[in-house]
Amino acid sequence: MAKIVPFKAVRPTKDKAGMVASRPYEDYSVGELKAQLEYNPFSFLHIINPGYKFQHEITGEKRFQLVKNRYLEFKEEEIFIQDPSACYYFYKIVTRTKMFSGIIAAASVQDYEDNLIKRHEDTIAYRENLFKDYLKVVGFNTEPVLLTYPDSEVIDNLMKKVMQGEPEYEFSTYNKETHYLWKICEPESVNQIKSEFESMPTLYIADGHHRSASSYLLAKESKDANPNHTGNEPYNYFMSFLISESKLQIYEYNRLIKDLNGLSKEEFLMQLDLWFRIESRGLEVYTPSKKHQFNMYLDGEFYSLYLRKTNYEFTDSLSSLDTYILYQKVLKPILNIQDLRDDDRIAYIHGRNDLIEIKTQVDNGNFAVGFGMLPLTIDEIKKVADEGLTMPPKSTYIEPKLRSGLTVYEF
Known part of the structure; x- marks a missing residue:
């Protein structure tokens, strides 16, 4: 049985709640962050970015201690109460x-x-x-x-x-x-x-x-x-x-890859053909309608990729995930993306953004190819967890x- 208990929260006073609350630090552009820190003295960003007070970038344990100091100041000034x-x-x-x-x-x-x-x-x-x-x-x-x-x-x-x-x-x-x-x-x-x-x-x-x-x-x-x-x-x-x-x-996380790992377009498509039935959609923005179907944008064209299930063995809940299939059959063996977390040749766009964003990034020359898929379901996530397995990084945006x-x- 799950033990979920109440606690004595430290909170901003009612009149300042809207000014204190902030988005995650990394969500702010440089300009937004500067404006918040300069014009909103109650923003929680002042606590997690304590170096702003000294106009200095601070890292490590010194930053941790200053974060604590800023937090205590908010309590002393009764911006926060418990x-x-x-x-x-x-x-x-x-x-x-x-x-x-x-x-x-x-x-x-x-x-x-x-x-x-x-x-x-x-x-x-x-x-x-x-x-x-x-x-x-x-x-x-x-x-x-x-x-x-x-x-x-x-x-x-x-x-x-x-x-x-x-x-x-x-x-x-x-x-x-x-x-x-x-x-x-x-x-x-x-x-x-x-x-x-x-x-x-x-x-x-x-x-x-x-x-x-x-x-x-x-x-x-x-x-x-x-x-x-x-x-x-x-x-x-x-x-x-x-x-x-x-x-x-x-939401799903769509994938963008910077190059084709030295392959020509034709060589790349031929290797994909081993595992997928491929159809060119031209400029039609194709959206997958079922699991194990993928969208791909390459060299000015959209493609639909359908997994050849007669060739693929489903062994557990993890092997059924589209993010796992794409990694095991495309990203890793064909495009040589081994580490989904740290390889700088891959980038991710969460599904809140339109598939046109994939097209724009490839057309602008920032990436060579992009892949889209359907989002995972809560049942898929639970099955993976129940079996003690772990999904590929960036499988979900929740x-x-x-x-x-x-x-x-x-x-």
């Missing part, structure tokens, strides 16, 4: 086309270790340890791991009831999103939520594999260093945003993406 009692937080995001709602809570590191919280992606040890060290120095986390759970009528009904009331926060952003947050602190509702999660045998990580792994490492290290460890310390949990499976939005700084979890 809730007096442990609460769950219902969070809703409304965009021009979609609506997401879920629960911000603390998930158990023990559940992660026991594989009650299942993962489907490999992590890189260096990144795990770097973020673990960061968490240890700063003493807080503000980027929740995205977890998904089976649809629950109990939780849905409680959300509907709570969301009829006035939210703690309501603010809009420049990209025309509206964000809402409600506190749930009443014992009856808290126990109802806790009990409902306890009835669920398994949860799945949708996004945030490195964050959860780093939290696990920090918990293990803190436990070993604490002779009075009880299991109830804050380091035994990590902040999560839990959303039901039907509310997740899963929404929602939360703003940083609305709820902070302290260790």
